[in-house]
Amino acid sequence: MASLNDYLTEKREALAARGARIESGELAVTPLRAQVSAEGRSGVRRIRIRDHQVVTDSPPDFAGYDLGPTSPELQLGILGSCLAHSYLIQAALLGVDVSALDVEVTGELDARAGRPGFEAVPVSPHALAYTVHIVSAAPREAVLRLEAEVERACPILNLLRNAQTIRGAVEHRAPPASAAPVRPRAA
Numbered sequence: 001m002a003s004l005n006d007y008l009t010e011k012r013e014a015l016a017a018r019g020a021r022i023e024s025g026e027l028a029v030t031p032l033r034a035q036v037s038a039e040g041r042s043g044v045r046r047i048r049i050r051d052h053q054v055v056t057d058s059p060p061d062f063a064g065y066d067l068g069p070t071s072p073e074l075q076l077g078i079l080g081s082c083l084a085h086s087y088l089i090q091a092a093l094l095g096v097d098v099s100a101l102d103v104e105v106t107g108e109l110d111a112r113a114g115r116p117g118f119e120a121v122p123v124s125p126h127a128l129a130y131t132v133h134i135v136s137a138a139p140r141e142a143v144l145r146l147e148a149e150v151e152r153a154c155p156i157l158n159l160l161r162n163a164q165t166i167r168g169a170v171e172h173r174a175p176p177a178s179a180a181p182v183r184p185r186a187a
Helices: 004-023 071-094 140-153 155-161
Strands: 035-039 044-049 052-056 100-108 126-135
Touching: 004 071, 052 071, 071 100, 071 126, 071 140, 071 155, 126 140, 140 155
Parallel strands: none
Antiparallel strands: 035 044, 044 052, 100 126
């Protein structure tokens, strides 16, 4: 049976090949794109990235059907996924044994945010924290070096820690003449 350490051997080889492509100039900037559409009666949001799809939804108390995680929950999952992948990358590069790896990410989202008396409460997920559970025969110093490299190199961790400039635009158009008007739900 293949182990996580067997995978790290494959990862090390792939990283060496990727590094050679970067050094040769063959690989540089990778454009990223995600498209999201709100769908039909359910209002679920379908995220399309390359050939993949993820559905996000809201719980019933937010007029959702609970068909997928909420966007804030998905963000925590994305952070955990990127941390786990970054640990695997750095373990492969540093030759650190990893028998098992799990990442737990927690945070808070306060429904009262922005309401009277709660104006200072962030409307975004906050109090984010993560715990990496790693099983390794490596000495503690090697695991600490691994942690430092992940803290330096994890793209999503650094995206969340560092302020970003995000440009936004809204393109508005009228619906086709045959489309029924959108009516709000009755309370």
